Amino acid sequence: MTVTLQDVSMITAVPIEGKPLCMSTDSEGWRHQMEALIGMSPQEPEVEDGGKKDRVPAGATFTWIAANFAHCPEDADDEVIQRYARVYMWYVISRTIFADGTGKNAPWMWLKALTVLDNKFSWGSAALAYLYRHVINC
Secondary structure, three states, X not given: OOOOHHHHHHHHOOOOOOEXXXXXXXXXXXXXXXXXXXXXXXXXXXXXXXXXXXXXXXXEEHHHHHHHHOOOOOOOOHHHHHHHHHHHHHHHHHHOOOOOOOOOEEEHXXXXXXXXXXXXXXXXXXHHHHHHHHHHOO
């Protein structure tokens, strides 16, 4: 038995028809790109005494997202509302459909996929591929 695309559609109600969700997963310059998309990014990690930085995944912790985007300002203009909506969708899909093994981080690549809100991506196909990839790597 295996999970099928129809199962994904029935369980998650995300679209299974549309453009494939294909993008570069390169995280070079992700902090600058994140700032351009949502107006801020997590701080760079502190340099330890030995001069090496801790390796930090490209993205943000869920606590950072909640601390900075929990409430959209009441007087927000359309641009700010779209920013908060994009971050909310990033948070939700990173917690549910595209959860990582740590349960702590929202990977940058999913925010990057939300750069164009009206794209008709097949999110169900991407979710199934992501699930299969993580099952194989276990």
